Amino acid sequence: MNSISAPSTLDSLNDAALLRLVADRQSEALGALYIRYAPTLLALGKRILGSLSDAEEILQEVFLHVWNNAVRYDAGRSSVSTWLILITRSRAIDRLRTRKVVERTHETAVQENPAEHASPEGVETVFIHERRERVRNELEKLPPEQRQVLELAFYEGLSQSEIATKADLPLGTVKTRTLLAMKKLRGALRDEIRQLL
């Protein structure tokens, strides 16, 4: 964490309120949402695609999609953060699947490891920091084999059958591990989920 700035009015707004302002075509609200979630979404894109430059392109696409589709956001279906994350995941996995096999080995270390940019921390960002700590703790508590199937499903977009093939496991075992992991996470993260609902 780099620095903290005094919270501004937009910083103190919750995600849904910010998204309403985005739907009203207020670019500052989109900027605030970007500050809040871009680091997480960029990390997700990079985790799926393995390339920061591709992840940055996806990030730009996602926020343009949010700008153009904020009015279509359905709060009954997911929280704003989950909406953003699932759009990012979906786009990144689409790109992963359709990407031609081009080895980008020439990418320099500078591209992959850019300098840290100081980003101000708003009030809501502190809550995201707290959320990150909790999620990390709970995922670390999962047995490695359960965590593995969950990660293959989420970050690589593999179906249960594909995971079974890739991990050389019976399909039933994959399903059991997935279900156990999901139920454990649901119980362990109930406070976080309650905040999102």
Add this chain to the structure above:
Amino acid sequence: MNNGDLQTEDLTILAALEALDRWSDSPGGGARPDEISESDTLARLYTEVLGLMPFELEPVAPSPEARARLLSLVQGDETQPASEPSRAAQPASAPAPAVTAVPSRPSQEMRAPRPVQGTAVRRSSNRWPLALAATLAFLMLGLSAWLYLQLGEQRQRVATLQQQLATERARADQAVAEARQIQASQLDLQEKFTLVTSPAVSVSPMRPAGESPLQPGARGILFVASNHQHWYLTVNGLQPAEKGQAYKLWFLADQGAVSGGSFTAKPGTPMDLSSKHMPAGTKGVLVTLEEDPQTPVPTGPEILKAAATYEIS
């Protein structure tokens, strides 16, 4: 395991995982609120579980240029201000009224009298001083009237200027007062900024207290300086307290709960509190809603409680 062994919850989980791939195709396709079933609620819960997963990843800060690029893209796309109305055609200038020369005809009365010979010449020489005196008197009268009018105008102008001076002085006093207020507020903000950006500041997120919180939308952040004395609290989402009630901040210290002050809440406005003193041995912070704002101990329901403390360095 086959599908026959699976319970409803298990099927919901697997369906939620499968639905991830269709996510971007139907962004607004949720069920209507009156149609939400138990399995929809369960699916929503597991979707949120999946949505939390990427928070485990180490965040990657995007470059400031990326944000600037995005904002420049969308700023051109904001609701365009109403285009400048086309200037109305200037009305054709009316032709200048033609100046009609009125031929002046010398009146009969103005005609010079014919000179009369003899006595008439003498009478004329006697009237001359009288005529001069009358002309002078007429001129003096005219001058006096003009001066009187000028004096009236000057008095009116002086009165207007005095009024303007009084208005400007009042405005200047107000500006000075506002400048002082801004200066004080700037100092206050600077102090808060120094606190929240100082090294080793502790940050305690305050969340709704209890299993069934009274105000689930309320949140707060407490920043405590490294000297454990200077603190700054920002709270938002609190419902306005009813008449006679007040929110109270409590420091949970070694000697028990110590009041940190009371405050009210306005909807949609974050509430900021700060002080340079904090009780020794403070281990937690609590916000309660009190019937009696002067109460020395917390008696009302707990609204917000600090869940954990993070050291920011």
